[in-house]
Amino acid sequence: MKTFKLYILCAVLITGNLCFSQSKKADILYENRAYxxxxxxxxxxxxxxxxxxKLGDCYYYNSEFDNAYNAYKQVYNLKDKTKPSDGFYFKYFDVLKGTKNYEEADEVSTLHLNNSINTKKFKSLLKQIIPYEYELESLTNEVGGSNFSVGIYGDKIVFASTKNLKNPNYxxxxxxxxxxxxxxxxTGKTMALDSIEPFNKAINTVKQHESNAVFTKDGKTMYFCRNHKKRIDLDSTKVAVVSIFKAELVGDEWTNVSPVPFSSDTYSTMHPALNDDETKLYFSSDMxxxxxxxxxxxxxxxxxxxxxxxxxxxENINTIRREQFPFIAKDSTLYFASNGKPGFGGLDLFSSSVSDNAHLDALxxxxxxxxxxxDFAFVVVDSLNTGYLSSNKSGVxxxxxxKRIETNRNYYIEGFVTDKVTGDILPNTTVTLYDKDGNPVAEQLVGExxxxxxxxxxxxxxxxxxxxxxxxxxxxxFDTNDKGNIEFNIELEIESYKDAEEIVMDDEEGNTYIELENIYFDFSKWDIKPQAAKTLDVLVALLKKYPRMEIQLGAHTDSRSSHExxxxxxxxxxxATLEYMVENNISRARLTSKGFGETKPIVPCGDNCTETEFSINRRCEFIILK
Known part of the structure; x- marks a missing residue:
């Protein structure tokens, strides 16, 4: 019995040591990216x-999302409550989308990534606003290996591939x-690649990756990606650095092959792209x-x-995740791939138009x-409606x-108009839409x-x-940028003049008026005296403060002369009051003058008024019309 127990103990120790040894070996391979x-x-x-x-990571980094899902799901459901790494929940979220488990992905994003997502609603909304539908046809199914990233080179294309089976394995x-x-x-009924040849021995190497070539229009300069031979240590992990290289065509030879000066041994620069006039080079980097x-x-x-x-x-383009593979079309639209913006899984393709020399939110x-x-490496050819893209949707x-076909998109702006102070709905408000130059393009009188x-x-x-x-x-x-909205909601809360200004108030008849010191005129005169001018200057300032305000200038007399x-x-x-306002740069169109004689006395004392009562009735009033 003792011998048997000793055997069991030895077996446990041997197994434990073996597990430890295997675990250490796996960790070393993992750290060196031998997934x-x-x-x-x-x-x-x-x-x-x-x-x-780490098992899920090995599958994740090689885009084997079904296997990654099985591993990550076990981590998510483990009862031992051991905390996964900081990046786990995003990777799991990404894998859930990559396996079309969108409801679970939305849940993980909401609970663990502080980003509430409703993919079903997003997909429905997106269908209404995308500018194009795309018809796709595979070009490299028969080529073998992994193939991606097209560069236009005269009447040819240049692409990256692992089709050379004589190359060492990565x-x-x-x-x-x-x-x-x-x-x-x-071209024909189906498109295919002909005359496939390795690009150039001066560019291709044996134990390094070359990819993502882009050429100037004259074909004499190219930019491409190549990884460095030596990896760097980053947080105890070996990381491969990729740089953009430039090469020049001299005669029939590609020469002067060297990294661009803004590349580095400690961070990557990759995925070069030229704008149409070749004055800017776009790229992706983790600098x-x-x-x-x-x-x-x-x-x-x-x-x-x-x-x-x-x-x-x-921030209109870049997120806390990955933005890569830029391409600039002739119309300056930026196309790129991202896994940090709302999408369907993995890298998705986005576009961003330019306005006032700035890129708008991406669609x-x-x-x-x-x-x-x-889905990545989007390239549009000259027609702007055909081109190339790369995808591993087939598993490789x-x-x-x-070919893209234009869709009909209907955007609109909507909302309610309410009183800023009371919150009450304001029927009969005129809502006007102006373009960027201030020209009215639409108008509506709101109902009840x-x-x-x-x-x-x-x-x-x-x-x-x-x-x-x-x-x-x-x-x-506001601007209707393509960030995923077709409807833009703006609540218009407008404030009444009487709430904004202490000297504006309502009278018993429902009129809104501006309460100022009384304007006095000499007996039987109508010229504006200096004291009256001071009062009217307050009114001038108010009208300049509110350029849309329109008023009625009403003059009243006492009853001591005939009606006529x-x-x-x-x-x-x-x-006279109106002319004073005009002389002080108030538009005549905003002013109305009206004389009431003695028909509207404040103190209805008839012919038996005191001097004070006569002076009260002898006044000017300023009624706000608009």
Whole structure:
């Protein structure tokens, strides 16, 4: 019995030592990004949080999302409550989308990523606003290996591929290193690649990756990606650094192959793209001070092999995740791939138009082009309606051609008009939509429900005004950028003049008037005296403060003369007041003058008034009409 117990103890110790040894070996492989070999070992180890997460990572980083899902789901459901890594929940969220488990993905995002998402609603809304539907056709199914990222090179294309089986295998994914290839694209019932050849021995290397070539229009300069031979240590992990290289065609030879000066040995620059006039080079990088793991930047091309400083495209484009594979179309629209913006899984393709030299919020290109897997490397050819993209939706990277068909999009702005102070609905308010130059493009008089709805166009700058008589017009500025909204809601809360100004109030008859010191005229005179001018200057300032305010200038007399005389005198006094306002740069169109004679006394004392009562009735009033 003792011998048997000793045997069991030895077996446990041997097994434990073996597990420890295997775990250490797997961790070393994992740290060196040899994910295929590491996964084989992690799959045999005890199902702890750490082992399962690293197993899922090995699959995740090689886009094997079904296997990654099985591993990550176990981590998520483990009862031992061991905390996974900080990045686990995003990876799990990404895998859930990549396997079309959108409801679970929404839950993980809401609970663990502080980002409430409703994918079902997002998909429905996106269908209404995407500018194009895309028809796709695979171009590289028969080529073999992994193929992606097209560059236009004269009448040929240049792309990256692992089709060279003679190349050594890359430990990350167990596949050959990437090389650049050139080919012609034949057209017919189906499109295909002809005359596929390795690009150039001066560019392709044996134990390094080359990819993402872009060429100047004259074909004499190219930019491409190549990884460094030596990895760097980053947080105890070996990281491969990728740099953009530049090469020049001299005669028939590619020469002067060297990294661009803004590349580095400590961070990556990749995925070069030229704008149409070749004055800017766009790229993706994880250089210091990026917003996320990879951001999109550009540098100015200054000539003489010099470049400007990298400029980050900012939050309209970049997120805390990955933004990569930029492409600039002829119309300056930026296309790029991101896994940090709302999408369908993995990298999705987005576009961003330019307004006032700035990129607007990006728009997901929709389900006809984006899948639950990685969709990237979008390139538009000259027609702007055909081009190429890359995707691993079939399980391996392939190049697709696309044709895009314009869709009908109906944008609109809507909301309610309410009183800013009381919150009451304000019927009969005029809501006017202005373009960026201030020209009115639409107008609506709201009904009893106080609701307005006006048609707009995408990627436009607008202002919206709510105008109600006796209220201060409110103006709101907005732009219909393609960030996933078709309806823009703006609640117009407008404030009445009487709430904004102490000297404005209502009388018993429902009139809104401006209460100022009385204006005194000499007996039977209508000229504006200096004291009256001081009072009217307050009114001038108020009208300048509110450019849409319109008023009625009403003059009243006492009852000591005939009706005809008093009406004529009051008309003259009202007109004199109006002319003073005009002389002080108040538009005549905003002013109305009216004489009332003695018909509207404040003190109805007839002919038995005291001097004080006569003076009270002899007055000017300022009624707000609009």
């Amino acid at each position: 295929v070999e590491a996964a084989e070992i992690y799959a045999q180890l005890p199902k702890t949080t750490a082992n399962l997460e 430990k990350w994914n167990g596949k050959p290193y990437l090389d650049l290839y050139e080919a012609t694209v034949s 210091p001070n990026t917003l996320g793991s990879f951001d999109i930047f550009y540098v100015d091309i200054l000539g003489d092999n010099s470049f400007g400083e990298p400029v980050n495209l900012g 997901n290109l929709g389900e006809s082009i984006n899948s639950e897997k990685d 990277d392939n190049i697709y051609t696309f 429900d106080g609701k307005y709805k006006l048609s707009t166009k995408p990627n436009q700058k607008y202002s919206l005004e709510g105008f109600q008589p006796k209220y201060i017009p409110q103006v709101e500025f 005389f008093n009406m004529d005198l009051s008309e003259k006094r009202a007109r």
